[in-house]
Amino acid sequence: MDLIPQAFSDAVLLAGLYTLMAVGLSLGFGVVRIINFAHGEMIMLGAYGAFWLFTLFGVDPLISLPALIVVGYVVGWLLFKGFIAKVLDAPHINQILLTFGLGLAIQHIAIILWTGNARSATPVYATSSFLIGDVLVVHGRLVAFAVAVVMVAALIAWLRWSETGLATRAVAENRAAATLMGVDVRRIYALSFGVSCALGVATGVVVSFILTITPFMGFPMLVKAIAIVILGGLGSIPGTVIGALVLAFAETFASYYLPEGSGWAEGIAFVLIIGILILRPRGILGEAVET
Amino acid sequence: MRYPSNLLFLAGLAVALGAAPASAQEPLKIGAPVSTSGRYVAYGAQAKNGIETAVEVWKKVRGDKVAGRPIEVLFRDTQSNNAITVSLMNAFIQTDKVNIIIGPDGSNVAAAAVPPWKKLDDRPIWFMPGGSSDVIEKEVGPDPYFFHTYAWSYYYHENNVNALKALGTKKKVALLYSDGAYGRAHIEDARKYVKEAGFDLVADELVREGSADYGPTLAKIRVRRPDILYVLVQTNDAIQLTKQIHAARLNIPYLVGTAQTQLREWQEATGESQVCWTGVTTWVPGLNYPADKKEPKLFPSAADWEKMWFEKYKTSPDFLEVGYYATTILALLAVEATQSTDRERLKEWLEKQDYQTPLGDSRFKKSRVALHQAFGTMVVFQRQKQPDGSITSVLVYPEQVATGKLKPCTQ
């Protein structure tokens, strides 16, 4: 049996998931210039939110998605006002440590609230599938892919056509010029940090029925998201999509065609990152972002 | 300058009042390294529940003391971290001077605890109710003061494969293991027993711990058309993998798991996907072990013990919980019976004792390398769907305890 169509389909679906994982982080970095080390914890909170709504009240994760996105936005906005706003001009390392500390605290609040037990939501489509020819497609992963496409499209549309979106892009490109044009930079920061966290929560909702939910699930996803964002170029949303595709294809094809490939796959990702950073220090589609 | 002298007087009084009774009933100190934060936190919580319940039951049955001494359990958080575990073991032995150590839980921290314990000459009796990796056994060696109260990894596969032998030998087996500590600790013995049983090993696939997609590995296994899929991954990976295997419609008649199948975490998180999976464990709800004849209140029948647990925690117990319970009671009984904390006397008593616990026979036997191994009796069970729609564990091996037959999956 020829495995190439199956590998191709697996890789594309995985790329959707990876894009969703990384796009919020990419937006946060592009606008606020902060790598949010608590982004993984936003994913974790989204996953728990969807899980509990599903388990306690039988609400399907896809139905709770819009409400949880709003909650994620509010949480992000509050985090910004309460903490991030105070370190905007501090050195990178302080920002990294602050968000890392927040992440650590959120992780352990989750342990206190919900214990460290592993969980997963079980809607029917999570474990059902269909065949196109020889290619098996799992409904749950297709759903995740669709959500990712919708979210990324909505984000791009918002950035392109809405007034606040345009202001956000202006801030991302040149903070000083945007200020001169009368844009309230702080408000845009709060807004985009909120949107970034909302995207994290959306990712969580989607993975709640695909992956295993634990209080620690966020950090490995953050590392992966950072890898993708770096591959594509910091702050570039099309770049993030490309980064996700590169990583997903590399991992999937390595898993199919190398001996013990799925074990080495993660290593391949890091070799790719180092390689790309050496060849193109600002990523595949990197813009001239001064750090 | 009157304050200091007053204070001194008060302090002296306190010492005088406190000193006499304190020396007469110096507490029995049990050092309990538990992972109450970090990645093993789920295990740590179970370990703590088990020890706490044991001490509670002891106090209810035998009063507040053991051998005339109050019981003091020192719970210390390993933070799921090697270096901290080393410090904890040193502190337990050198500073706290604990009489007995019970724990730690996760495989890696259990492994890290061995060298610091071993290198101290005045090391106390050590019970290990978690950690099944054979590297631990090799490193501990035939140490007289080490008591392993949990199955070694190879027990899993000996029992699993024995249960599978009933299906005949011409079966094709696919092994799937993770690159994590769990997979690596188990794969060699799994291979060994599968081959010895005469099965045909058609796939031997490694997956990454924490991977977001097991699809590629499953696609590779599908083309080999195995009769038995034998999975060696840790709980978190098992949850995602079980769902993905269900979705992948592999049409493999027998899905064989190890420890995770018994965990309520796995059962609750996998829903319908868990049907037909087998597991191998030392303890599963519904075991028909009777109560002990000498200590029926400390070691009630497995069913009564399970009921007691359910009333307290509102959930059924997991194997670490029952393991820590039985181990702690055994430790207290040893101190009570010998009226001492001397490790030689405790060791001699422990080597001779024989109770019927909710976790089975408490006798210590030799294992491959280690001198003392108990509670290693394993059962194989299958998650089967009942006519009322519920999914329960049906014991399929060994025959003496079996409550049903191993059934192929019909997908």
Added chain:
Amino acid sequence: MNMRYVSVSLWVAGLLLALLTPVFGSPTMVDITFRTCSLVVLAVSWNLMASAGLISLGHSAFFGLGGYAAILATNSAGTPFWLSLLGSLVAGAILGLGLALITGKMRGIYFAITTLAVSEGLRVIAVMLPDLTGGAKGAYLAPDNFPGAFTVNMAMGIAAVGTCLIAWAISRSRYHFAFRAMRANEGASQMLGIYPLKYRAAITAISGSVASLAGAVEVWHGGYIDPALAFDLHITITSQIAPILGGIYTLSGPVLGAVATTLIGDATRIGLGHIEGASLLVFGLILVGCVLYLPQGIRGGIAQFLDRRSKRSASTPMPADAGQR
């Protein structure tokens, strides 16, 4: 009183404490000192790189490499204790040099991510080559003769003192100015006639070798290693937390921070160990609080406090104030 005199005597006292505790201390003291010294080495090492504008998010790469180098040398070739430490120093220096070469002119966040990638990459290698490293199951140290706990504790003390002396020597040399210029602007420093790659290679090699040494001594102390914990993010994080907490880019900051981090960590672990999740929750909150309210670290906080006091007593000798003294 002369501040300089006070600070020199504090330094001498601290360094003596590191060296004398293994001789005279109680087991608890010895243990705390060992862990503090280990963190001092990592924190000073991290701070050395940071001082040259190189933010490392992968210090566990050096730590883990040192640990594996020591255990491999000892188990496969019977290398004795001190020689295995030397081996780890060399291994760490080579990794540091390699890092400087592959990162070339990468700066800021790109350098940081590369270090993270190197650390994760080494972890994957350690996991995937079980025949060499023991894999995820881990490996035990099996030396021909164990030098004794005292020697190992002493080695960590010496490592901490040595690392501090290296940092001191650098801060007194002209390298110091080069690093400061590089931190501010690598491009501009090049125009000043400083050749950044040379300095960068020197600093990553020194920093890497001492961090690697800490990993090696830890292996001799604990006797066990596995990839998840050798390349643990926790090591990377604590080696940053300590300098930030104490005072980044300074000589005494990382040391103060290492002491504070160890003590806070122990206090929360022992005080809150019986509540699931509580100890690391408090640790996270303390970290957030420090970044927000002590941006110059403990050292900055003390300096500010002393500054305010001396100003107050010098300029406004208020009677009430004077009466209190």
